[in-house]
Amino acid sequence: MTRSRAILAATSIAAAAVLLVAGCDDDPPATPSPEPTATGSSSEPSASPSPTSKGVVVAPERPKEMDDDGPAGAEAAAVYFLELDGYIMTTGDTSGYEAMSLKSCKFCANRLEQAREIAAEKLTWTGGDVAADVTHTYEQDAATGIWPIDVDATISAVSVTDPSGDEVFADPRTRTKYRVEIAKADGNWQVVGIADQPKP
Template sequence: MGGFRYGVGDVAVDSLVKDSVKEPVKERPIPRPVPALSAVALVALLLVGCTGPEPATDPGTTAEAAPSPSVSAAESSPAPSPTPVVVAPERPAAMDDDGYEGAEAAAVYFLSLDDYIMKTGDTTEWEAMSHPECSTCSKRLEQAQHIAQNGDTFTGGEMSANILHTYEQDEATGIWPLDIKVSVEPVVITDQAGDQVFADDAVEAEQRFEVLRQRDQWVIVNIVGSQHIDGDDA
């Protein structure tokens, strides 16, 4: 997969919020986990046939030997693996709020959509929440579409999010800036032949989300921040 690079917020673009961000209106150190999406797998059953014993022949008789019973053994082969079931994340009710709580819920929900679009190719909700100015949003959309077009399989990538700071709404733009710590599980991408075409370790990143309420809909305007491998120093 030439040029493919997995990551969260790996494209930095100019912020629409002034550099002089106001003091945080609150801090939320309590982790807000994004529901992990799980794949349902079934164990393949092997069917093994039995071979019957040879019939005993009386050595004192000249009777015609009975024919040996036919041997029937089912060919041992694994059952085909079922298609993994990927459930769409549930939209939180808090997104109906038009204040900072709605902005927080929208950012966390958007993160929960990431591995879903990679695994299913269903990008409808992602596109609806992506502002045209969000280059990171469009990059992730392109990657999801690339995986779907190639028929590749995306495994892993479940996210959890911890909101670190929520800042005052920017008066000029109406944007709510949020600082979020994002943790991503390891990722493996395989092609239709089952060959691995991409893999990445667990990732942690601290990112600035810029969230805007427009026409009663939350959209992600921008995602910027640093990214590092789990275990490295920030």
């Protein structure tokens, strides 16, 4: 198996959701530190955006509701963060995603690593757009400031091609139910963790 195919074997949105969320499921709920450090503060530079066959890819627009410090802001931030996924995979521009990711978020770190590997291998990611809808918002935890939010995500089909144009990976449209833990720290929304919603 080539390195590109090996990378993409773990990059399937459906498989990645299982793989990456599994890394969070057994962890106790994380809490933001008094001075949280986002992964964006890492000395490792973000990958530069790369052109695609579709031309310029535009990041999702930051919703104005994110300026709210209450549940409306938390919900908008959770949806916005999930909807950045296809953009970072397509372009390699992870700056916005990093800025909202706490180091405690294993899901976030794994998605960032995959985006960087795709960029480094000069692969072209097409699709994977996320449409997210909040289904339930829980009460904010008074001690940590975390809002747990249940989100249903529909993820469009993905096709990945190598530099010669050969498809090295494909994945159909999928649906995933996430629980996003998010908190406001230093005036910005920070994703503490993302996992599968617990089964009833």
